[in-house]
Amino acid sequence: MQQSSAILPFETRGRALHDITREIAVWQRDTGIREGLLTLLCRHTSASLLIQENAAPEVHLDIAAWFERLAPEGPGYAHDDEGPDDMPAHLRAILTGVSLQIPVIDGRLALGTWQGIYLAEHRRRPHRREIAVHLIGA
Amino acid sequence: MQQSSAILPFETRGRALHDITREIAVWQRDTGIREGLLTLLCRHTSASLLIQENAAPEVHLDIAAWFERLAPEGPGYAHDDEGPDDMPAHLRAILTGVSLQIPVIDGRLALGTWQGIYLAEHRRRPHRREIAVHLIGA
Amino acid sequence: MQQSSAILPFETRGRALHDITREIAVWQRDTGIREGLLTLLCRHTSASLLIQENAAPEVHLDIAAWFERLAPEGPGYAHDDEGPDDMPAHLRAILTGVSLQIPVIDGRLALGTWQGIYLAEHRRRPHRREIAVHLIGA
Numbered sequence: 001m002q003q004s005s006a007i008l009p010f011e012t013r014g015r016a017l018h019d020i021t022r023e024i025a026v027w028q029r030d031t032g033i034r035e036g037l038l039t040l041l042c043r044h045t046s047a048s049l050l051i052q053e054n055a056a057p058e059v060h061l062d063i064a065a066w067f068e069r070l071a072p073e074g075p076g077y078a079h080d081d082e083g084p085d086d087m088p089a090h091l092r093a094i095l096t097g098v099s100l101q102i103p104v105i106d107g108r109l110a111l112g113t114w115q116g117i118y119l120a121e122h123r124r125r126p127h128r129r130e131i132a133v134h135l136i137g138a
Numbered sequence: 139m140q141q142s143s144a145i146l147p148f149e150t151r152g153r154a155l156h157d158i159t160r161e162i163a164v165w166q167r168d169t170g171i172r173e174g175l176l177t178l179l180c181r182h183t184s185a186s187l188l189i190q191e192n193a194a195p196e197v198h199l200d201i202a203a204w205f206e207r208l209a210p211e212g213p214g215y216a217h218d219d220e221g222p223d224d225m226p227a228h229l230r231a232i233l234t235g236v237s238l239q240i241p242v243i244d245g246r247l248a249l250g251t252w253q254g255i256y257l258a259e260h261r262r263r264p265h266r267r268e269i270a271v272h273l274i275g276a
Numbered sequence: 277m278q279q280s281s282a283i284l285p286f287e288t289r290g291r292a293l294h295d296i297t298r299e300i301a302v303w304q305r306d307t308g309i310r311e312g313l314l315t316l317l318c319r320h321t322s323a324s325l326l327i328q329e330n331a332a333p334e335v336h337l338d339i340a341a342w343f344e345r346l347a348p349e350g351p352g353y354a355h356d357d358e359g360p361d362d363m364p365a366h367l368r369a370i371l372t373g374v375s376l377q378i379p380v381i382d383g384r385l386a387l388g389t390w391q392g393i394y395l396a397e398h399r400r401r402p403h404r405r406e407i408a409v410h411l412i413g414a
Contacts, residue, residue, distance in 0.1 A: 001139045005379050005381050037175070041377065043391065044391075063232065078337045081332070091342050101179065105272075110145070133379070174410075174412070175412060189375070191366055201370065239315050250320050252321050
């Protein structure tokens with residue numbers, strides 16, 4: 001049994017779902033661990049992680065509209081020092097969560113066919129984001 | 139230290155919370171691992187996993203109504219190729235998340251007395267769903 | 277490779293986000309495990325766990341208002357045996373989730389600078405809550 005961990009940097013292009021499946025799969029393969037548990041932690045409070053549909057681009061439009069409906073930009077937040085997109089970003093990060101776990105089976109992430117791993121940037125501007133990754137197994 | 143993993147199939151009866159606590163506990167006991175960490179990953183984007191109240195049936199009615207309020211069926215979604223229940227299903231899967239982790243202590247899942255593990259089917263029709271399970275420990 | 281687990285009790289002061297980062301970090305250090313994966317499970321259905329902003333107190337006010345907007349108290353729930361704050365508490369626990377995972381790197385929780393671990397008490401009255409903690413690593 002062995003483990004591996006790292007802090008991986010990602011440059012986001014502003015508010016969007018960024019597909020990071022490939023980068024994570026490459027990191028997993030490079031560890032040489034073929035059976036185990038992969039954990040990702042987004043080290044931020046205005047960006048987050050989710051697993052969702054990787055095929056139909058319209059799904060991402062609907063997700064963006066839904067985020068805006070459930071945690072809209074606008075006045076009425078007590079916390080607005082960093083701009084109108086800051087507090088909605090915190091709320092959207094709570095909505096999706098910041099950590100994900102994926103079993104690794106037969107050398108591959110055990111995701112379903114239509115599942116991709118997304119780093120959700122909730123701020124308007126591009127940001128450098130860090131994801132802590134950990135893999136334990138054999 | 140050892141680990142075990144599998145892909146477990148479940149047949150859902152359409153939109154509902156399906157209690158899978160017993161099946162998961164049986165799988166855990168069969169591994170022989172009595173101290174460790176159990177991970178579940180729902181390999182779909184329109185079904186998901188949650189831990190909730192296992193006693194009062196009215197709670198499940200209220201959860202269903204809440205899902206409908208926060209991610210309603212209806213027009214207004216860009217993605218509707220697979221029917222009006224598809225996009226709300228994706229959104230509800232984001233709301234609850236698709237992975238769960240439960241410590242195993244003294245040979246048992248360390249759930250609280252009133253906690254059950256539910257596979258939430260968000261599509262109207264019955265589906266065959268797969269859950270990747272992983273247990274590491276001793 | 278080794279592991280450690282425990283059930284940690286916390287006394288909440290009623291509905292609020294309770295910062296438990298310090299208690300969790302102390303428990304992790306006491307295990308002597310410096311590289312690994314930490315898991316927390318809140319063993320309740322009306323309290324939950326989240327990772328969020330630990331600096332600006334206004335953020336917590338806005339989170340409380342958002343919980344009230346998305347899962348309001350009031351009539352209209354089928355389940356109200358335990359009072360008007362019970363069913364909203366279940367829904368808010370679904371919204372944030374009850375389990376969290378944090379890699380441990382170089383002897384420390386790999387949280388970001390502004391991230392704290394919060395036990396979210398969703399009932400109005402103080403409660404004794406239990407969190408199952410598990411750490412595997414070396």
